[in-house]
Amino acid sequence: MATADETGVRGQLWLEEPAIRRRMPDPVRTSAVRAVIIAAVTLIQAMVAFLFSLTGSWLAFPMVLGSVGSTVVATWAVLDVWVTRQVWNQRHGVVSVPSSTARQLRRERRRQRRAARTAAREAARIRSRGTGGGRLSEA
Structure with a gap:
């Protein structure tokens, strides 16, 4: 009869470990997810604008303008995360140890x-x- 080690099957797929940090509050997490998505779209847009510039496409100029606008929006989104976190801490108090x-x-x-x-x-x-x-x- 074969044991678990011989067949290559292990007992557990993963081990549950306690979280080191507390979970972010919902409004802060929502704004953080929004900021990450906006930043990712901005980076993709900037890369596309750069590649269009290299190829000499007529779309390069509108894409560069869009990238500049996107950068402003991404900065605003990151600031929104910071402000939302500050407001949440002020309204609900900070967890004291x-x-x-x-x-x-x-x-x-x-x-x-x-x-x-x-x-x-x-x-x-x-x-x-x-x-x-x-x-x-x-x-």
């Missing part, structure tokens, strides 16, 4: 406020006891 200094500072401030509130409550309770609060007469 547990070792974040900002989180540590917030914890410290929260602890200080809690201690101040506790001290103020304690002082108010001591004051109300010391002034005879709660007694109906001086007798």
Whole structure:
């Protein structure tokens, strides 16, 4: 009887590994895909314009003009990715890691406020006891 190694058949086709980075948000991913497609079309158009220029075709000039316009649009698309990412981060917040200094500072401030509130409550309770609060007469 032949084993899996002798027949050339392996147990698994691929191994699942955990993602190192988080997935991009949908709007950012959409604009990134759009930018990549526009950049690819721009590069193809520039290459065609270059080849037309080499052959001396009458289509070279319109293609060069189109390539210049395409370059402007591609730049705009890349900027759109950047702006969309910034807007998404601003609206939905950035994912903070547990070792974040900002989180540590917030914890410290929260602890200080809690201690101040506790001290103020304690002082108010001591004051109300010391002034005879709660007694109906001086007798």
